[in-house]
Amino acid sequence: MSTLPAYEVLAVRFASSTARPADRNFILPEGHDGPMPMDFYIWAIRSAERTIVVDTGFGSGAAERRKRKLMHTPAEALARAGIVAADVADVIITHLHWDHAGNVDAFPKATFHIQDAEMNAATGRCICHKYFRRQNEVDDVVALVRNLYAGRVKFHDGEGEVAPGVTVHLIGGHTGGLQVVRVHTARGWVVLASDAAHYWANIRERNPFPVLADVARALDGFDTLERLADGPDHIIPGHDPGVLTRFPPLRGNLDIVRVDLSPTA
Numbered sequence: 001m002s003t004l005p006a007y008e009v010l011a012v013r014f015a016s017s018t019a020r021p022a023d024r025n026f027i028l029p030e031g032h033d034g035p036m037p038m039d040f041y042i043w044a045i046r047s048a049e050r051t052i053v054v055d056t057g058f059g060s061g062a063a064e065r066r067k068r069k070l071m072h073t074p075a076e077a078l079a080r081a082g083i084v085a086a087d088v089a090d091v092i093i094t095h096l097h098w099d100h101a102g103n104v105d106a107f108p109k110a111t112f113h114i115q116d117a118e119m120n121a122a123t124g125r126c127i128c129h130k131y132f133r134r135q136n137e138v139d140d141v142v143a144l145v146r147n148l149y150a151g152r153v154k155f156h157d158g159e160g161e162v163a164p165g166v167t168v169h170l171i172g173g174h175t176g177g178l179q180v181v182r183v184h185t186a187r188g189w190v191v192l193a194s195d196a197a198h199y200w201a202n203i204r205e206r207n208p209f210p211v212l213a214d215v216a217r218a219l220d221g222f223d224t225l226e227r228l229a230d231g232p233d234h235i236i237p238g239h240d241p242g243v244l245t246r247f248p249p250l251r252g253n254l255d256i257v258r259v260d261l262s263p264t265a
Helices: 060-066 074-079 116-123 138-149 200-204 215-228 242-246
Strands: 008-017 038-046 051-054 090-092 111-115 153-156 159-163 166-170 179-185 188-194 235-237 253-258
Touching: 008 074, 008 179, 008 242, 038 074, 038 179, 038 242, 090 159, 111 116, 111 138, 111 166, 116 138, 116 153, 138 153, 179 215, 188 215, 200 215, 200 235, 242 253
Parallel strands: 051 090, 090 111, 111 153, 188 235
Antiparallel strands: 008 038, 008 253, 038 051, 159 166, 166 179, 179 188
């Protein structure tokens, strides 16, 4: 039996929102008063053989429309970690919300990995409703469709392998086809939860973020995250500022941390 690679896994912050009230981050808001900042991340998985990027963030136009502070474009943020977006061969799109699926043109060589259910949701009947429509940027969805016609989209139905030691797993709940990424590292299996858990508190309290397509699937998704990961600190939430303070920075860069290493706090 071959040994799986032990990947380096980076959480890369590129934007933030500091004025967000805590009660907007939980479907049951009781007990959550005061501000609760939100950070925006993309992630990079790399070994000597390959680099895989997870999500593609958003750009200046979306930042202005949605009133978020863009610190760097995602491509600039990756460059700070020594990753050239134009050379990346595989990009995993966890879901097609506006803050996770922009800038696909910055990855001209990439194959994009997405769940069947997510593409169906983002281009199907539910988009007739403003509630679902406003969560996406139409140009981002169209850009992915163009890449589909160019032969650069790979679909997954449930669980799928992107590379040895890197798998995707359908969760749903937050969107119709949200997927998470399980990565083999030196400290065990790490799960990039994306928006299956915006914050560690969402999992701990079994209290999902309130933007939802299916509440029951979101709640069941917490159990799936715990089953896939090797422990609570092996689950990396999608927007928690605590990620940057709990894990060691990459070469002193406070906006990039190594979640493949054990927490320092």
